[in-house]
Amino acid sequence: MKYAFSFLAVIALILIAGLGSQIPGMQYFFGVAIPYLAIMLFVGGFVYRVMQWAKSPVPFSIPTTCGQGASLDFIKQDKLDCPSKTSEVVARMFLEIFLFRSLFRNTKSEIHDGPKISYESSKWLWLFALLFHYSFLLIVIRHMRLFIDPIPFWLSAIEGVDSMLQIGAPTLYLSSVALLGGIALLFGRRLVNPHVRYISLNNDYFPLVLIFAIGLTGILMRYFLRTNIDIINIKNLAMGLVTFSPVITVKIGAIFYIHLFLVSTLLAYFPFSKLMHMGGVFMSPTRNMANDSRAKRHINPWNDPEIKPHSYAGYEDEFREFMVDAGIPVEKELSAAKDEA
Amino acid sequence: MYNKGTIIPGLIIFVLFVTFPIWFNGLKAGTLPKPELPPGGEKKCVMPVEYMRANHMQLLNEWRDNVLRDDNRTVVTVEGKKYRKGLQMACMQCHSNKEKFCDNCHAYTAVKPYCWDCHLTPKEAALKEETH
């Protein structure tokens, strides 16, 4: 029961923060020390991991071509799926990163009487993934309101759009609903779909459960467990953190520390887990290279020029007699070769 | 390290994005907003201060439903003074300066309540009373 372990782990984290933050003096630990540590691990770890990747070269040009490449004038190139210029690569990567194009590619065929085949797309995974990632991004951006002052126009605009439906007070964020919905579906898929369940590891369930718990604690804090949740105090702490002058002067509800601790865990966990796909998606050589390897020479830094083919001279030496017999031109005539020998 | 030309700028953009609050604020934490207390000198609100700080929006919502939907328009009494439930009719009676009382904190936390789309601040209300 791999997913059960993830639940236990997250419950343990919640207990640690919930109880720990109530011990006098520990607020500073949970409110300041842990977040600092987490963000340092996140940024440092992320940069470190990307640098580690960058240390290895891309020896060969190996784009996966998903359409017709650039060739003759009258053959139409599929510029997005088989890019040959940097601009086309950028377009391909953009669609890949922002619209998850590869996941969108799934098609299913159905045979009808006739027999006729029709195609429909099977795009649930794509939809859930898109929903989840975009709401996550929106939520991260939205939280910036707690970290910056004065708040720029665009941030208020995002906030406004996200709470467009004006449901309840404080207003319900659409992104919160989308995040929990998306994550529940991604999680449910891992449980219900037998082959996805079979390939899933602990480290697939854990981030899902963790992010779900983060969303849930956030919602609880915003709408339900409001005791000692005064956003002014919370922003004061957040602003203190980003201006390196953290202060905790007032009592803040335990739910806030739980939320913060879970976020810190996620940040610290991020660079050392599969969540690094956030950086990796930019660096995948099968996607971020132009299919121009015949038009432009790609350089492999560790290419060993000393590796030479079995030489023609050696080949001719071995088979000269037969070659001459068969009338195949040779570099050295039989007699000359013999003379040399 | 290979592909420095794209990876390093990429990482810089990433770090700038993550540390956005730090350089945006320029290490200035800004001043903590302090809502102005009622100019009329009232000391007591319908609920304790701590509760109001955290829950005023929920209280207003509750009132709204009481008044509009449940036909429960009971009057609130604070220190002997009676108020009809309602933003304009109760809250703004004491906290008559919306800019200094409400907006102060709301602007600080990017909360844009849609109350004022319809409800009139005392200032607005006064504006068109005079012209008449």
Added chain:
Amino acid sequence: MAVPKLEQLSKSVVQGPSLATGAVPTKDWMDIPAIFKPGNYAYPAKQEKVAYLNSQKDLHFPNAREWSPEDDDWKLPEDWKDIILKGLKERLDKFRSLKIFMDCCVRCGACADKCHFFLGTGDPKNMPVLRAELLRSVYRNDFTLGGKLLGAMAGAREMTVGVLKEWFMYSYQCTECRRCSVFCPYGIDTAEVTMMLRELLHLVGVGINWILEPASNSNRTGNHMGLQPHTFKDNVDFLADDVENLTGVKINHSFNRKGAEVLFITPSADVFAEPGLYTAMGYLLLFEHIGLDYTWSTYASEGGNFGLFTNNELMKKLNGKMYAEAKRLGVKYIIGGECGHMWRVVHQYMDTMNGPADFMEVPKSSITGTTFNNAASTKMVHISEFTADLIKNGKLKLDKSRNAHVKATFHDSCNPARAMGLIDEPRYILDHVLDNWVEMPENTIREQTFCCGSGTGLNTDEIMELRMRSGLPRANAVKHVIDKHDVNTLSCVCAIDRATLTSLMNYWNPGCNVCGVSELVGNALVMDGENRQELDEGLRTLV
């Protein structure tokens, strides 16, 4: 009451419990060992072949020995584990792709049902994601912080002989066709993973004969078949004679001729094995038709490159002959015949490994005047590009009715489709040499094409069942167009396809021929001064 009886029905009384478990495996995949039985593995490489390769300069094929996958003891070198882990470290440092693919997979499952091996066998370890996990679990254990700290919790596991055996089993149940990569949101390419697995296995002397023997042949004689120069020449001469018999046209071809404009290289299977040799006859007719100044080479007589299926060094060494020969003969550019993995090497690796080819000129067709800018650096043009250009410029006299016996469909070979983007050129040619031809279902062609099931050196007969299983998705799609459109010919641009699809069709869809696109071109060409016999089966007609 009825259920237990039904369960008994699915158990073999004679052989004991079969692989058919009757359910999704309840055990975790890490706990299911790979079991080798006759028919599910390709024979290990012969000792002398490994020793020969190891004796070559720059090559490293240690631990040549007699061994069998069925034995418990694979006679691995004592420090095999160190060798593997060191090899893995070295490759992580050499290939960014490997690092990224090890780190980024989120196990979303998008690839799971895209692999023809999985679709044909139902073995979960044939899901691309799990195939990669076989390596990833070891990588996590020894190269990541999470794996070191949390072990199995983080999906890590110790490198053991059992894991090694699993690697052998599943890296040779992958044809590096890249179909999974198309659907992966990060473009994770199982082909890259499989290549690394195979490289690592070679470090401890674990390889299969069907790859290493052709590779050593190729190194020595220039081609997989081990054909020596005169034999190779004889074969081509035979084909030229056949062409003359059939069409009355004398073919002028030459070998190792210095000063020719073009060097022509094609997989040796085309000049030797059926049905590839009809394709070769097609080449001969085509070049004769346009009067191309070209030469064959006996030294670089192999387009294919089994080095791709072993390791980088061997791939480079084998490939080097193409440029070496082009330079020696002083040709202006190279034309390459129809082949899948050959073109993967030529397109994505050759210039990088053995270039720059500055002793040649940017390919420019002397017949049409077209400059092939897409091959400006590599200086090697695909025969389909070359032919399509000829057709476009009206340089070929074609009579579609000569292909009246053919009702074709087109199989996109994995490498041209997914590693090169050569998809529409062959179709353009087919449009001009056939009256009509049909496409197979949309999710089985172009970049979504299903592999023949026997690529990457797996077309050996000891694993025939396995090949039939993995080829089922392809054969199934062919069957659909056979039933619906009476298709009788499966055309392709790949020599391995021509060999393996023939067997595949023989089993699944008897009566369906396999041919190269150039064979169909050869069929349709109206030659000057021809004295053509009644060829109701085109170049295949027996006279």
Added chain:
Amino acid sequence: MDKQRRKFLKIAGATALAGIGAPALVRLTSSTALASEHGAAVEGHAAEAAAHGAHVEAVPQGVRLGMVIDMRKITEQPELLDHAIAACNNAHNIPQFDNRKSEIKWIWKAPFENVFPGESSYHLAKKVEKTDFAVMCNHCDDPPCVRACPTQATFKVKENGIVAMDFHRCIGCRFCMAACPYGARSFNWEDPRPYIKKYNKDFPSRMRGVVEKCNFCGERLALGQEPACVEACKGTGAMVFGDLNDAKSEIRQVLDKEFTIQRNPSLGTKPSVFYIV
């Protein structure tokens, strides 16, 4: 009973035209029968009608607020209606637009043939023809707008039968406007604030994109006051407001005494506003 039959035929024709099937016809006619029964009761058969009505629907319970507009009084003093409208505008911060499209109407004036399109206006009494009728939301007992509202922004107050609106919830879909057969609802096409002449600081304004209508002065009733329009006509009896279910109320006295008509009763919405013509 000639009159009743005529009505029945008319409805049958209307429903046939509308293509509504038989069951709907039965339902509609039975409820109209009730409405005409009401009319009959006004004609002086009160006891009989009450007994009759009890068969058709449950005995009315609780408070149901309604209004009688005595057009005879308004014809005599047309300025009464202007006062009533002005009072309403002031009380509810209703904007005054110049163009008709943007117009916001809670209580407004309309000619007889528009108010009672079902009645014949052939050879109408000259005084009726020339008088503007006071029109407002009918606060129907069975309001179609409430059924149409997807967010329950429009709802029926259980305690007093007012068809009320919660502007906070209105999403501006305008389904209610389509549903209301009396055109009693207005949509804020523009921001109303610049067009409000004078603010009532105890009442909110509305924002762009919200539908609004007469609320029977729910906020004034809570303070024990009469609706603004009724107050504006105080002492004239032009507008009488009260509980339709209270037999002793002033409005019932008027209804029992006078012949009244309702707007388009055949639709079965059971309006709460009655007219003495």
Added chain:
Amino acid sequence: MKLDEAFRNYREKIVDRWVEYTLSTYKSSSFFIKEKDKFANPVGGNTREALDALFGLLAKNADPQEFVAPLEQIMRIRAIQEFAASVAVGPIHAVKHITREILSKDKERCHLVQDLYDFEFAVDLAVLAAFDLYMQCRERLYQVRIQEIKTGNYILTDSKCPTNLLKTNIQESLKTVENH
């Protein structure tokens, strides 16, 4: 003719169970069962198609000759998968048990179970035919192997020393190719 009607009514249910049972002999059975796209799931798709057709034939007591087409569709697949012959053929039997079970659960029709003799006999014939087809497929597979050797592919691996081969083996095998 009541049995006919029962077959018609229960066809979908019986075939579903039968397909499910047949596919459950695979490791990733759930994928094979769930995925309905015939091209994305050839094993499941063909099994479903063939069993449905076969059931139609069995139920109407068709000429056993007609069993061949659908049976071949299945046996061709199962013959090359890692099944013992008995397991490869076994699921064809299963329809007997499934039909009995489903009919006996229906109170109104449980008496029909006694009339199943003809149907079950037809199933037995189908199983026997399946054995034949299984063997034919295996035979075919060996033919394919031999064919491959004949076409010359084996030279890739079974050449010994190229120089030795030169004069003897290759020339001989060349001739076989030419003759072929």
